[in-house]
Each structure stands twice: as C-alpha cells, then as structure tokens.
Amino acid sequence: MIGLRRISQGLSFLALVGVVLARGAQAEVPYFQHAVLSGLLPPMEERLPTNPLEVTPGKDQVIGNYGGKLRTLIGNPSDVKLMFVNGYARLVGFTADLEIKPDILESVEVSEGRIFTMKLREGHKWSDGHPFTSEDFRYWWEDIANNPKLSPAGPPAPLIINGELPTVEFPDAKTVVYSWSAPNPNFLTDLAGAAPLLIYRPAHYLRKHHVAYIDPAKLSPVQKIKLKAWAANHNRLDNLYKFDNPNLPTLQPWRNSTPPPATRFVGKRNPYFHRVDPEGRQLPYIDELIFTVSESKLIPAKAASGDVDLQARGLRLQDATFLKENEQRSQYKVLLWETARGSHFTLYPNLNSEDATWRKLMRDVRFRRALSLAVHREEINDILFFGLAVEGNNAVQKQSPFYTEELRTKWATFDLDKANALLDEMGLTERNNDGIRIMPNGKPLVIVIETAGEETEQSDILELINESWEQIGVEVFTKPSQRAVFRNRIFSGETVMSVWSGFEDGIPNAQSSPAARAPTSQTSYQWPKWGQYFETKGKSGEPVDIPEAQHLFELYERWLASTNDDEKAEIWREMLNIHADQQFTIGVVGAILQPVVVSDNLRNVPREGIYNWDPGAQFGIYHPDLFWFEN
Template sequence: MKCFKFLSILLIFILIFGNTIVGQKKYNESPMTAALVKEGKLPPVEQRLPKNPIVVKPLEEVGVYGGTLRRAWMGPGDRWGIAKICYDANNLMRWASDSKTILPWLVEKYTISKDGRVFTFKLREGLKWSDGQPMTTDDVIFWYEDVIGNEELTPTFPSAFVQDGVRAKFVKVDNYTFRIEFKNPNPMFIYTFPTQGWFIDNSKGSFAFYAPKHYLMQFHPKYTPKDKIEALAKQKGFNKWYELFQFMIDYIQNPDLPTMSPWKIVSKSPNEPVFVMERNPYYPVVDTEGNQLPYIDRVVHYLVSDAEMINMKAVAGEIDFQARHMRLPNYTLFMQNKEKGNYRILVWRTGTGADPAIYLNQNVKDPVKRKLFQDVRFRQALSLAINREEINKILFFGLGVPMQAAIPPGSAYYDKAWAQAYAQYDPGRAKILLDAMGLKVGKDGFRIGSDGKPIELVVSFTTYPGSANMSTMELIKSYWEAIGIKTIIKQVDRSLYTTQCNSGDIEIGVWVLDRMSNVAISPGRLLGTWTDGPWAPLYARWYWTKGQEGEEPTGDIRKIYDLWDEFNRTVDARKRDTIIRQIIALHRKNIWIIGTVGGIPQLVIVNNKLRNVPDGILWDDPFRSELNSFPEQFFFKQ
C-alpha cells in the first residue's frame, strides 16, 4: 500500500513537472551566476544543486535568463506579497497549479502510517542554503526543539502539535530523514506543509518546519553564551536575547538570513523606496533542459502608501506581474489603458465567500453590545438590511455573486442554503426582528439599547486586502441606519487593525472572507482562528491555547471546536466530510459572519513580454497565491 501511494505521488509529480533529469551531470545557469563562478565567488552550478533537483516543466516554453520583475507593496505590513511571490517557496511541500495536488518539494518523498499518526519525510540530499551551507534534518530538529520548543521564543506552544496534552515528537533518522509522531491519528496534518507561510517563529500563525541552525546558533543561548547575546541585543536596541533572535529570523528585516527561496532579499531595510531581491544561486530547482531556475534575475517592490497607488502604477505600465491588491472595481480603467501600459489582464478564480465580510465580535467587551451581538436575530437583521445586488453592481460590475458569507459556488463543500441564508434584501423583515428584540426607535430615528442609550456600532476596516474602502463602508452604514442602527465607520492602519483583532478590542471588523475554496484544509474562517476576521477572537484564542488564554466558549461555538477536534482524529475521509457538513450547518444557523458579494474573480496584471504566466488558476490564501503560478519559471520574451 505504501509502495502504491509513493508511485502515485511520483506519477503526479512527473505529469505536472515533466520528465525528471535523473543522472544528469551537466546543468546550465544564468549569466549572473556564471560570472560569479568565473570570479571564484561561487562553486559551479553542479555543486550548488542537490543530487536530485526539483524539475519544473515551463508552462509555455523554456525561458531565457535575465531581467527585473517589477511589483509594488506597502511596506512591512504588506509582507505577504513578498512571501507569496518568493519566500513561501521555502515550504517543504508545495501546491501544484491545479490546487489539488501536494507536490514533494524540498522533501523528496514522504509516507504516512496507516493509522495516520506517523509521518516520515526524506529531504533531498545535497540541499544548500543561500549561503552555501548544507540544509539537513538538523535544521528541522533545531526549529522544533530550540525555536518552537523554547518558552521565551514561543510562550504558547502551538496546539497543532499537541494531542491530549502530549506534544508531537520530531525524530531525526539520519541527515536527510526525519519523522513526526503524534499520539493520536492526525490525517490532515500533511496539508499543513503547503498551506503555511514560511515564518520561522509562530508569531504569524504559520510553521516553517525548519530553520538555518548554522546561522541562528549565534543568537541562541543554547549554543552561544547568553551574556554575549544579551550584549549584542542591547547594541542592536533590544532588551532581551529573544527579541534580537526574533528580529534576526524576520527575512523582511534581516537580509542576511539564509533562505531556500528562488530570490533572496538584498535590501537593507523594508523602508527603502525600492525593495530588491536577487536570484538565489543555490535554488534547488531546474527546468526540463537542466537550466537552474529562476529565469529572472531580480524582483523589485516599489514602496507606495496605499493599494490604489499600486493600481495606478499598474495602469501606467510600471508593474510586470501582480494579482495582490489588483481591484475589480478598476477593471474598466485597466482595460482602457492596457495597450498604452503594454500589459494584459488575466482572470483567476477565487475562494472568496464575501468581499467584504463583516465580523461581529462575539467577545466584544461592552456588555450591552455583547448581548446584542450574541443574539442571532440582531445578526439576521443586519444581514437582511444589506442590498447585495447594489454592492455587486457598483463594485463588481455584476460579476460577483450576491450571497451570505459562505463557501462560494464551485468550491468544495458549497452549501446553497448557507449561501442564501438571510441574504435577501429585506429591510422590512429586518425591522420586525429588531422590534421583536425590544429595540425601540428613539426620537432621532435610531434604536435604543437595553441600557437606555442609542445603539452605536463602530465598524473598523483597513483598505487592504480585498475591496473594502470608504465608499463600500458608506453603503453598509446607510443600509444599517435605514433600519435604525446608528453606525460609525473607521478606517485604520493594518497594523493597528491586526493588533485590535488579536486582543479582542475590536467591535466589528471588516475583512475579505477568503480561504474558502476548501475549508477542510484551511478551516480558520470557520473556527475564527484567523483573527483578521474577528468574529470570535477570544474564543479562538482559548481553543488554540488549549484553555490557557482567551474565553471558554459555550453552545454552538463550543460544538464547532469539538467537531473540529473529532475531524482531526478521523481517518475515514467520508466521516470527515460528514463532520465538515455539521460545522457548516452551525454557521448556516447562526450567521456569525455577514456577507455581501462572493465568487469574485481576481484580476492579474501581466507585462505583455512576460511569459509562462498561467490564466484561470485558483487564487486563495491556502494555495499561497501567487506562488501557485510558479513565478520562478516566468521569463521576459523579447
């Protein structure tokens, strides 16, 4: 059975990536690295690649080397654009462009025990970090034991590695093989690898699964005297050794951090007007003719102040490839300027269940509002008050689907009843629900709360990602005030928004309901554990900290967490599907998240000279989009 499974994975790998070039002794490289070899600054390409390099079959044709790929971002708070074009290629496994197949990447092969408890991985022999040092299982054990397992670096041990109070074991078999052993079955664990962003600590809610031990030892007291590290920390402006360590593992801040990604950051600060990445000479990937990837020498990100400026740079022809922040409301503008800007517009499918979605914090600290928000009739009324058809027409040219915040059509586990639940525009019915709650209308036309004061909702949003902007939120405000609910809308910086979501201080948050293309592999929106959608931030914190922090949930929210625990223990795929349907039914019943328009296409701006860029693929966070377009095989065709 194990043999059959491995052969199936290998077949899929070959079908997607083309024939491997096993045994090939001669490889080709870019003029940029060839010049460094000639100068004696790099070893030959054959010595920089693993014994069995990853082989990527170019989408259209074998490319040519050279060029600079231009993009734009909004600085450190927008780091995910850099992660998803480049650094998430550090993942041990990766999604294929079909968004269905998991590809062994830095891992050459893997097996899963029949009971779903033990996962065995074989790294590619000869992998090297961007500084030329070997990457081995020692880097995996270092990450788990010395980073994730260090209480100062990781105060709350990740619940993903704990079952019934027992931590998973990471076992080194040899220099290239390791095992992860769980107490109980954990069949969905394998999906953790390709769906994560590559961040060494757990502060971003992701797992790297390995880290450059040879480099980071100098900042860790297990390997270097603590007083020496503390002194260095103070020189760098930090108070504690672990603050320095956390800075040094942040690739956005520290360009010296070794990487396994196609390009490596060379800019000294993320605040530079042009943030530069250059090819990684040790990237372990070649095309079907033995050319080391990437084809493109550099990727640059121009620093701008907001998402609309990114769109304007695209219109001006100053961006070569970008999907992130490309807004559908600008579609007409993009079409009008594509010849002048020398670009084409691709359309990718999305896993968006609502853009924007509105998240009423079930843990809101105001007791009067908490009682309101936890009354399903109040959430139903707010939902019925929204004119989704109008939003779809104004924002999305009628191309989206007016629906509840739910799984979009065409995605796994789509539930029509959930998508339609309380999604009709019916302000009259909304008023009846509010009347039934005893919320009387005051002289000024606004409803009075149980404390005798006018109800005043505070909605906080940030301008990215997604389509939430002031005009969108003004529409929401008008709909709710039409049924007597006074509404204040606040546009805030993303960093402040994130902080308030994580602390539970936000009252009502606004964020795109993404990650909905397959909730079995990315359940964070259903669980509330992606706190940028803060419908249950403190309940979610209680869940992922195993009760150490946050608030203990009751009722249907507690049922969701119990069901998800059962899901993760269940090996039978059909039984897992049944459990997912039960969780969906609880969301359909409760409408904890209020939707607007879903199923929205994602625009992609592409320079006409840039080739091997796919059209029609799936855009969703679990697939690390744009990474699932395989940017390392893009090239400029003259």
C-alpha cells in the same frame, strides 16, 4: 621572456574561460557566470541537490530564458514578505490542481495518518551555501519551539493533537520524523500554506545568537550586557516568513537583499535553489524582483502607466475598465482571475467585545440575522461590481462539492420586514427622533465598523450598507486605522464589528481543514479571544461559552480524528450549515474577479487562474520561478 610568459599565461586563462563557457554557458545561469569564473561560487551542478526537483511547465507555460528584473508594487514595507509567499518553496506544496506534493522535501511517507517520515534532498543547501539537513529541524524543535524564552506558549498549536505534542526524531542528516498517537490530517496542509508552519531554521546562522551556544567567557563587557536581551534579538532575526532580515539564509527562489526601513526591496536569485526545468537548468528564470512601496490608492494608476511587470495586489475589479483602456499604450495585458474566498467582503461581529451591552447584542443570533437580512446585496453588486459578483453568505463557492443554494442564501436575502421584526422581538422597539433604535443602555444603536483603512472599496460598501441599515433603525460609523492597530483592537475586544475578507478556502473538499470554521485562531475576527485561548493552550484569551461555537469546535475535533472521507464530508456540511444559520460572520458578495496586469514581455503567467491566499499563495501555485521575459 617574461613578457612572453605573461602572454602565454594570459592566453591559457582565456582558453580556460573559453572551455568553461563552451561547456557550461547553456547550463550555467548567466547571472552567476562571473562569480563562478572568479571562484566566488561553485558551478551549477555543485550548487544543486543531487536530485533536484524538476518542474514541468503547466498550461500556458513553456521552457523559458534567463534574465530580467520583475517590477511590482506593494502597499507597505511589511509586504516584502510576498517574496516568500509568491516564491512558494515549501516542504510540501499545492499544485495548480490543489494536490499536495513534495517540494523542498524529496519525499514524505504518511503512515496511519499520524506518522510522517520526511526525507530531505541530498546536497540541498541554504542560500548561503551551507547544507540544509535535519539539524535545521532539530534546532527549531529543541532550541526554539521548546525554549520558554523564545516560545513562551510552547510549540505552535497546530502541532498539538488531543492535547499531545508530537514525538520528533532525527534518525540521520536526511530524515525527520513527526508522529502522534492520533491522526493529524492538517499537518501537510499547514506545511503547504501561504504563511506555512515552518518547522526548520538555519541553525548554522542562528546558533551565533542563541544563549545555549554562546560562551560568555569570550564576550566583552558590552556583549555580556547585550546577551541579556538575546531572546528578543533571536526572534527579531529568525523570521523566515517576514523576509525582513537579508542575512537570514533562505530556501526561496529569491532572497531579499534590502534591510528595512526601505521603500524599494530587491530580491536576488538564490544560487542554491533546488528546482530545475525539464532541460536541467536551475530556476528561477528571472534574476531579480523589485518591490516598490506605493500608496495603495496610486497602484492602479501606476500599473496603467506601465510601472509594473506583474501586479494584482492593490487592484480591484472596479479598476479593470481603466486598466484595459491603457493596455496598448503601456504594453501589458489585463487578465481576470477567479477568486476562491468564502466571501470577498465580510462583516465580523465581535462576540468577544469588552463592552457588555454590545457583547450581549452581538451574541444574540436574532441581531446577527437581522443585520444580514438588511444588507442590500443586489444593490451593492450592481453598483460596485457590475453585477458580476455572487451575492450571499461567507460560505463556499460553486467549485466546492459542499455548495448549495441554501448555504449561500440562508438569512442573506434582502428582507427589511423580517429584519425589523427580529429586532422588535429582541425588545429594541424604542427609537430616537432620527429613527435610530435605542439600546438597553440608553444609547442610539450606532455600530462602529472598523477597517484596516487600505481599500476605498470597503468604505463604498459600508456606505451602501448604512443606507439600508438605517431602514431598520441601525446606523453605521466607519473607523479606519492602520492594519496593526486594527488587529490589536480586535484582539483586545475594543472593536464591536470589523471588516475583512471571508474564509480563505472557499472551495474546500473533505480533505480540506475546517479549522478556520471553528474557534481555533486569534485572527478569526468574530471570536478572537476564543481563538487565542486555543492557540495559547488556555494561557490567555477566553474559553468558548456559546453552545453553537463549542459544537463547531467539537466537530472540528471529530474531523481531526476521522480517517473516513465520507464522515469528514458530513462534518464539513454540518459546520457550514451552523455558520449559515448562526451568521457568526456576515458575508456580502463573493466570487469577485481579480485583475492581473502582466507585461507583454512576461511569459508563463497563466491566462486563467485562481487568485487566492490559502490555498494558492497568490501566484505561488503557478510557479513564479517559471515566469520569464521574452526580451
């Protein structure tokens, strides 16, 4: 009898499994079926919000199938953050048409351009299954942003309008309200960024590490000692963007499961992700992301060998021919996407250089104009970009309503006579035996141009620039360093000139924020200390002390206060004209085509797209959660 009872129980269990599979096999994600049947996870309908976001496949996309591991290569471990960037789950996000729509939020209502009422989705959960509510917003605002230990400079500068912080309210578990007395047209754009303004944190996880929620009486002597460093520990654990803490709950389609240091990071699908396809199936389609660290110079060769399923990072237009030759052998396709930066390669004279002689030279507009006129852009384009690039300033691309030929070419045509005349006019007439001009301090005019050392392309361009600059008596010395060192040297004023890509938003319209064109960010390498002064509300850095740069800042403030699109457009045009005239940054070539390697088995990657950081989040606006493997 006992044996029969066990057989009966076993048959009952199998029958139950059969019923569950019959009812839910099509709806339930196969990756989670075992966990659901084992009781480790609730079924899909209980994991989703009551009103999930339905994502409709766009151009070149269809409803897909579940499964697979997507392989890609990254240049260094910190690039694990690209799981967050490309996952592109934001409170509000850009569509492929660059319109802003609710994403994590169920809705957002904007009143008078200054009151933002955000509604959360009922039943939305973090990746660990804990409810996502207004408490997560309250915790960030009250316990992090306004805690002097965790945020010494106070809340982020983008939240300050006319010196005023927002009023932040939490009427109920599903509602968050941010309001100012004046319009804040950047707010939604900031929330939608590739590296967005993150105004929430998983309170249930971080409270355990916050001194306000820890009872010292319950701690051991060793724990009490560690408590003294609670703020540093909290900051280390709570960076949603860096994506380097596998224990930190996330709202992204995949969660990083690998702690650093590592050379291979695995992103596993988030069981509580809030999006579904038109058939009601939970996204993403792909189960795991595999991010493998590789030397940047080896990425093209590894991609050509079929070691990736999707790759753009580390690939250049110069690699396209080599990659095309290996398409059939390695079973992939090479797509060429447009880019949208103001310029692909840009020189940044550091107007905040610590060296008094260099500071004076870099701040003389004649010097910046001369350097720009002596860049042989056509030669660079022909030799390195097959003549396919657009030569000119770090301005806007043709897709922008503000584009004009003058913006592209002013002070950016090759004219050695005019360049030499400008330098002579400055009094830099004396030269040494090698024909290099002598600076006022008696030293030869040798500009050390610093790079992050990540791309040989930069060295190739600088070599060509050196050849043309020598004809005006200026010599170039290139100094590569690691990215963190490179940035810190710029921020401290140790650099004279640096190289980076141009303005990220090269296709702006009247509603786009012109913040990057004004001294508002330390990461603007032409004026890092002015940007730092703005970001820290005057606690560090230097106040702007050049009239033209101050005027840019005033124009930006006018744009912030305006609610009229025509006025906003005029402000944009004036700011762009100032940049072209002043040559605060020296653009070289733009509109570079970006090779994108896509495995033959990978579906829903658009054949045509814009590869850009912000707006765009690289692949983010094209919904990688909709990408899927045919086999």
